[in-house]
Amino acid sequence: MDGTFDTTPPNFKQVYLIHAQKFGQGLPVAFCLLPNKRGKTYTELIEQLKEKANTMGKQFKPKRIITDYEPTLLPVVG
Structure with a gap:
């Protein structure tokens, strides 16, 4: 994630x-184009990715996540 x-x-x-x-x-x-860097926005993004994967018959379950330090993202993906 970058x-x-x-x-x-x-x-x-x-x-x-x-x-x-x-x-x-x-x-x-x-x-993804995000309007801000809030935790709620990241949560919404992850939920939308899960929903999209589901409609494709897949699961959004990353085995590993690499990201730069973004304090509001870490609790969402951690």
Whole structure:
């Protein structure tokens, strides 16, 4: 998970990328535009990812999460 970008589109605070490890490579699987860096926003993002995975017959259950230090994200994914 990476949200380290200097510029975002207007009305957004963060561009967030989620990568998955497949075939020995990190592949981008989600590009997210977030309005802020609040814990509630991260919780909502994770819930939406779970719902989307469910509609695809999959489960969003990461085995490992690597992220930069974002204090409001850590409790959500920890």
